[in-house]
Amino acid sequence: MKGKILLLLFFICSLFSGCERNRNIIEIEEEVEIQEPIVHRLTLVAAGDNLFHHTMIRPSPGGFNFTSYYAHIRLLIEYADIAFINQETLLAGKEFGFSGFPLFNTPQEAGIALIEAGFNVISHANNHVMDMGERAVFTTMDFWDRHPEVTVLGIHRSQEMRDKPVVIEKNGIRIGFLAYTFSTNGIPVPRNRPYLVSMINTDVMAREINALRPLCDFLVVSMHWGDEYRFTPNAQQRQLADFLAEHNVDLILGHHPHVLQPMEFLPRADGGKMLCVFSLGNFISAQIPNYTLLGGLLYLEVQKKDGCVSIEKAGIIPVVTHYEQGSTNFRVYPLFNYSETLLETHRNKLRSDLTLEYFRTLAIDVLGDAFIDYNPFLGKYPIECYNGYH
Secondary structure, three states: OEEEEEEEEEEEOOOOOOOOOOEEEEEEEEEEEOOOOOEEEEEEEEEEEEOOOHHHOOOEOOEOOOHHHHOOOHHHOOOOOEEEEEEOOOOOOHHHOOEOOOOOEOOOHHHHHHHHHOOOEEEOOOOOOOOOOHHHHHHHHHHHHOOOOOEEEOEOOOHHHHHOOOEEEEOOEEEEEEEEEOOOOOOOOOOOOOOOEOEOOHHHHHHHHHHHHHHOOEEEEEEEOOOOOOOOOOHHHHHHHHHHHHOOOOEEEEEOOOOEOOEEEEEOOOOOEEEEEOOEOEEEOOOOOHHHHEEEEEEEEEEEEOOEEEEEEEEEEEEEEEEEOOOEEEEEEEHHHOOHHHHHHEHHHHHOOOOHHHHHHHHHHHHHHHEOOOOOOEOOEOOOOEOOEO
8 A cells, every 4th residue: 555645845935035035835744555364364274183083994806996085075175275184993904904993093194184174184092002012003104104195193103293283374364283182992002102292281281382382373182081972061171272372373173072062152361252163073084973973064264364363163063973774975065955855865864864954953952053054165166076065
């Protein structure tokens, strides 16, 4: 923007000069450059539990391929600058045998499918991370090491690796990440490798948050916590959320309950606000109860202006796990794109009175005003017909 500075110089003849007492006004126009404030923006999406049960692990003639699981949700992932998911199961390879509940190990092709869908931040800090022992955790890390475009949270090869700050810079905004789990289902983290899995411990968390906070503009903490199949946060979740707000965290991504829980803004110690999603539920799984079929995808717009970072928009897009009779054709759909025709083929529709209205009512009851029932990326990317989006 260019502004004009008008300098009015008045030259008045001296009474003693003998000149006429004319007042001459000279206008000098000078253009001065005024800088517009620099504004940086990014979008972040986050999904809950990517939970592979044994009925989901079926090889095709060419081997395992899970890309189709995410085909109908992909446009909500790949156009985000940051896309987070909780990978609930190990990706330790066939050496450990593929299995579902209670001790999970999933083909590494599931990780490939997540990458192809657009996820670039993966957390393994959850209660199933030790299901196959410490060597399987290292093998899972070996897999992710072959994909440096992905940032992995919650598991570490050494204390030095754990102490290394995780900061992703996108569009001029630095996003810091930490991840923690409340449990490893009674399978202990090795005493000689306490760094292997990031466990919830407020002393350790305070130290790590305080070290990371000055290095980033926006701090995200993934929390595996809460009671399974409960739609409201428990007392421990509330206490931990308050603890994180006291340490000026910007965003909590909660998971583990396998159902949706509310999204709330909580006051921070510095006078700002922290956004807490208590549970995003399942992203995909073979769980049977109708309420476990509905999860959420957080959509967030972050802005940095004149050095100040703020959340400009936040909401949750409900997502539906679809599978058919015989536990086939697993897919994830955004609820706004899930149809009566699809519902008629859902396995649970054949066994219960499952309706679209059930999903919508549950989403509204839990999420309230945070419910997003449209594609927030429309208009932000080139329009194309793709899996029902147009």
